[in-house]
Amino acid sequence: MARPRSESRDDLVVSAMSVFWKNGFASTSVDDLVKATGVSRGGIYTDFRDKEDLLLGCLDAHRDKYVDPALSILRSDRDGLKGIDAYFSHFIQLHKQHGMPGPGCFLANVMTELAPHDQAVRAIVAKHMADLRNAFRGAVEKSAK
Numbered sequence: 001m002a003r004p005r006s007e008s009r010d011d012l013v014v015s016a017m018s019v020f021w022k023n024g025f026a027s028t029s030v031d032d033l034v035k036a037t038g039v040s041r042g043g044i045y046t047d048f049r050d051k052e053d054l055l056l057g058c059l060d061a062h063r064d065k066y067v068d069p070a071l072s073i074l075r076s077d078r079d080g081l082k083g084i085d086a087y088f089s090h091f092i093q094l095h096k097q098h099g100m101p102g103p104g105c106f107l108a109n110v111m112t113e114l115a116p117h118d119q120a121v122r123a124i125v126a127k128h129m130a131d132l133r134n135a136f137r138g139a140v141e142k143s144a145k
Contacts, residue, residue: 009047010061012037017058021106024113025055052120055110059124062106066094067128074135080143084136 015037019028030051034041048054073087095102103109107128114121 008039012039012044012047013054013057013061015039016054017061017106020055020058021109022103024109025051026113052118055114056120056124059107059110059121063128067107067131071131071135074139078142080139080141083139083142087139 016033019032019036023032028051030041030044033039033044033051033054037044044054048057070087070090073090074083076083076086078086107125110121111125115125116122
């Protein structure tokens with residue numbers, strides 16, 4: 001029996017993200033996703049066109065959960081160098097909470113594996129890199145003032 005589309009989409013994405021994060025895209029099968037998420041194949045395909053569409057949903061969720069909060073630290077009203085220090089401290093704390101060493105940066109893993117030949121991933125990575133570069137540039141400029 002297929003579950004309703006909106007019932008646990010967020011849970012599906014969070015569970016799938018951890019599988020993609022640990023194994024990579026190519027090494028993750030739909031069966032792996034079914035086992036890890038507890039959602040049937042049909043349930044996955046109710047919310048996502050295919051495995052890549054699910055990965056793109058995971059990248060959006062990753063941005064919301066990890067990237068945007070970290071970038072907001074850099075963009076805060078703090079002194080630029082303190083903002084940069086707080087940014088790295090934020091990630092160190094996250095890694096301590098989740099256990100180190102971990103599977104690395106989800107976005108960097110996906111970028112390395114897929115961006116060279118996947119236009120959708122390449123666009124997400126390009127936006128991320130521009131946002132990161134602009135946030136660091138802003139923090140350095142604040143520090144220089």
